[in-house]
Amino acid sequence: MENIAYNSLREKNMQNTALPLEQLENTKLNITEVEDIQRQFAQMSEKKVVRQKLLEWSENQSQSTSSKNKLKAALGFWLLGKFEESLTLLEKDQSELAYYLKGKIAAYQEDRKKEIVILEKGFQKYPHSLHLGKMLAKAYLEQRDIEKGTQLLETLKKLELSEEDILFLEGYLYEIQGDYEKGMEYYHQVLEKDPSHFDSHFRLAIQESLRGDEDKAIYHYKECTKKIPIYFTAWINLGLIYEDRGRYEEAIRCFEEVLRIYPQNLKARMYWEDCQFSLNMVYDEDRKKRTDRRKQILRIPIKEFELSVRARNCLNKMHIRTLGDLIEKTEEELLAYKNFGENSLQEIKDMLSKYNLSLGEGKRQAASPYPRPQSSVKTRNQVPEELLAKSIHELPFSKRAITGMEKLSIYTLGDLLSKSEADLMGVRNFGKVSLDNIKKTLMEMGLSLRKV
Structure with missing residues (x-):
C-alpha cells in the first residue's frame, strides 16, 4: 500500500511539473511571466524530476532556428543554473528578457561591474522596464553607489514600482547606511506582502547571523535555497552555519549542491574540503574513544578471570599479568611452555574472544614495514x-x-x-x-x- 501511495504522489508531482513547462512553452517572454514560472519551479517537490524534464525541454528548444525558441532555451538553461549555455544563446539577443537574464547571470557570478554595465545598457534601451530598473538600483547599492541608487529609486517610484520592491530597496539603503534595525523592519514588511521574496530572506539571514541568532538565520537561508536557479551564496552561508555547529554532513550537502551546478566555485570547493576533513576528525575522535576503551581492556589483570589452576599457574610463571601481556604471546609460545596443554590454550582463547582479542595480536600490530623518516627541516x-x-x-x-x-x-x-x-x-x-x-x-x- 505504501508503494502505491508513493507512486501516486510521484505521479501527481510529475503532472505538476508539466504546468510550468507548459507555461514556458507558451510564454510570451515577458519578465513578469518568467518570474511567476520561476516561483512555480521553486515550489516543485520533485526537484530532480523537474531539472531533468527542464533540461530535455531546453536542449530541444536550443536546436530550433527560431530566435524566440532560442530565447526560451536560454531561459530554461538559466533556470537550471547552466549559465554558459544560456549566455551562448543570448549573445546577440537585445530583448528586454535577454538583458534581464544576462544581468542575473552576472549577479550570480558576483561580477558586479559587468552586471551594472549590462543593466545600464538594458535600462537605456528599455527605460520603462521596472524589472531592469530595480535590478540596476540594487546593483548600485551593492557597489555602495548610494547617490545613483537613490536617484534611480526615485525614478522607479514615478514609474509605479511595486510597494514590496520599494520597501526592499529602501530597507537595503537603510542597511548599507548602518541602520540595520530599520532595514530589517522593512524586509519583514516585504515578506508580509510576498513571503517568497528571496532577497529579503537573504538580507534577514545575514543580519540574524550577525546578531547571533543562527536559528532564524537558518530559517531564512532555507527559504532562499528553494530558489531556482539556486542561490549560491545562500547555500554556502547555510553550509557555514552548519559547519560552525558541527553538523558537517548537512554542511557538505550544502556545498555539494553549489558544486553540482557550479563546479568552478572556489569558495564552495574550499569549504567542502574543510568539512570533509572536520568530519574525518569527528570519526577520529570516535576512533580515539574506541582506542581508549581497548587500552582499558588490555590493562585488566589476569587474576580477575576464572581460569583453571593449571592455566593460571602457567601464565603466572610466564610473568603474564594482564590481557595486554597475554596477546603479546602466540599459540606456539604458550604450548611450548611446560605443562601448558591444548585444554588450557582453548580456555584462554575463549576468554580473549569475549573481548574481540586474539593471541599474537600485540606482536602483529607492533610490526611496521615503514621506517620513520628523518626530518630535514630546521628547528x-x-x-x-x-x-x-x-x-x-x-x-x-x-x-x-x-x-x-x-x-x-x-x-x-x-x-x-x-x-x-x-x-x-x-x-x-x-x-x-x-x-x-x-x-x-x-x-x-x-x-x-x-x-x-
Missing part, C-alpha cells in the same frame, strides 16, 4: 631572530589561515613555529585547507610546525 632554535619576529601578514598565508592563527594569538612566525598541528586544528573552523596552506608555506622556507 625553531636554528631560525634567525629577525625571521621569527616576522608578522604572519608578511608571509604568503591564506586569509582564512591568518584568521584562524589570530584566534590562537599567533601573530609572528615565531608564535606559529611553537604550535603543533593539533594546536591549530583545535581552533573552530580551522580546516585541512588552511593547515595545508601553512605547512606548504613553512616547508618552502625549510621550516615546520612543532612536533608533538
